[in-house]
Amino acid sequence: MGACCIPLLLKEWLTVEDHKVPGGDMRQFVRILLILLIAAMPLLLAGQQVKPPDFSNLPWDPPSTFSILGYDPGTGEVGGAVQSRVFSVGNGVLWAEAGVGAVATQAIIDVSYGPQGIELLKKGMAPKDIIKAILDRDPDPRPTDWTKKGRQFAVINMKGEVAAHTGTEATTWAGDRQGKYCTAQGNILAGEAVVTNMVKAFETTTGHISLRLQAALEAGQEAGGDTRGKQSANMIVVKKGAGVWLNNDVVLRLQVDDNPEPIKEMRRLVELAARQRRPRG
Numbered sequence: 001m002g003a004c005c006i007p008l009l010l011k012e013w014l015t016v017e018d019h020k021v022p023g024g025d026m027r028q029f030v031r032i033l034l035i036l037l038i039a040a041m042p043l044l045l046a047g048q049q050v051k052p053p054d055f056s057n058l059p060w061d062p063p064s065t066f067s068i069l070g071y072d073p074g075t076g077e078v079g080g081a082v083q084s085r086v087f088s089v090g091n092g093v094l095w096a097e098a099g100v101g102a103v104a105t106q107a108i109i110d111v112s113y114g115p116q117g118i119e120l121l122k123k124g125m126a127p128k129d130i131i132k133a134i135l136d137r138d139p140d141p142r143p144t145d146w147t148k149k150g151r152q153f154a155v156i157n158m159k160g161e162v163a164a165h166t167g168t169e170a171t172t173w174a175g176d177r178q179g180k181y182c183t184a185q186g187n188i189l190a191g192e193a194v195v196t197n198m199v200k201a202f203e204t205t206t207g208h209i210s211l212r213l214q215a216a217l218e219a220g221q222e223a224g225g226d227t228r229g230k231q232s233a234n235m236i237v238v239k240k241g242a243g244v245w246l247n248n249d250v251v252l253r254l255q256v257d258d259n260p261e262p263i264k265e266m267r268r269l270v271e272l273a274a275r276q277r278r279p280r281g
Contacts, residue, residue, distance in 0.1 A: 065089055065226060066186030067104040068198050068216040069156040072209040073181065077251060078102050078156065079237035081213035081266075085188075085226045088257040090234030097121075098238040098249035101157040107170040107187045108150030110138065117155050127155035127163035135165065152176070154183045179203050184216065190224020197223045208277070210237050210252050214270045217263050233262035235270065 065084030072078070080094045080102050095114030096102035103117035113134055120130045131153070140148040147169055154164035160181035166174050174187035179199035186195055201219035205212040213235055221230070237252040254269045256262040 065093065065106050066184065066189060066194055066198065066217075066220045067093060067106060067154070068182060068184045068202060068213060068220075069102045069104055069154055069162065070182040070202050070209060070213055070216070071101075071156055071158065071160040072212075073160060075209065075239065076158075077209045077237050077239045077242070078158065079209060079213060079235065079252070080104055080156075081217050081233070081235040082106070083217050083221065083225065083230065083233040083263055083266075085228035085231045087232060088255070089232040090255040090257070094234055094236050096236050096238045098240040098242075099158060101127075101155065102236075102238075103153065103155050104185065105151070105153040106185070107152035107167065107174065108146055108148070110148070110151060113151070113153045117153070121155070121157055127157055127161050130155050131163045131165045152185055152187055154185050156181075156183060182216075184220070186220070186226070188227055190227055193223040194220045194225060208274060210235065210270050210273065213237070214263075214267055217266065221263050230260065230262050232257050232259070233266045235266060 065082055065086070067080060067082035069080040070078070078101055079096050082089055082093050082104065092109065092111040092114065093106050094102070094104055095118055097118050100118055101121040103114045105111060105113035116134050117130055120133060125133065134153070135148070138148045138151070149167045149169040150171070151167045152165065152170050152174065154162065154176060156162045162178050162183035164176035164178065164183050164185050166176050166185065166187070170187040173189045173191050175192060175195060176183060176185035177195040177199050180203055182199055182202045184195040184198035189195070197219040198216040201215040202212050205215040217233065233256045235252060235254045236250070238249050239251050240249055243250040252273055254266060254273070256265045256269070259265045
């Protein structure tokens, strides 16, 4: 029943002799009116357009996105994956170092949070303490148009311990969820289910860590993902001496900079890499 039909139905109802409201029938009138309104509500809601966030007053487009960091204690590999509706999201969001851990920095981003987090991990600082230390030392140099209150970042170490922070001014929906050996975070998302489903997918998918990170991206997208759409994706996995060729710690570094289906393209690359990966002695 369309919303436009309500006035016509009410007019017809009120003009029928038996349905006039002489005072005693007011309860029946209200009941029918409520039924009509409830019946039309889905169409009314469907007709509403969600207004995309306006970033025209900001100096840069924020990499508003969803990402996951994960660790595999069975192989000692650590890494992360990310998808966003910005060009080349891999340019600064994910940071990882073999034997150390990984960091994701996004939203109203300060890219320096990445290398800062890696350095503090090297010093043996716990992820939750790294979060606090980095936030405390952030001088907030652009509080009016690039405020630290909009920062979002996460840290994972080689024990699988995780921590994350979502600033109060990160564009809604924004939040983070932690699981066993993983943390998922995002902003400008369809809702909490995006990060919740990412964690579940990482925890329940089997196989190489790259396949588990990929499954997390897919689960996040299936839950609605970034409300602005899709454009780029990035994945990195590291482990001491486990990369191709000599003295290479990078197991995997994949980047999709501009694609209408970046997660599908990332799946193709992840599976291609899996077919080419050789067992290490």
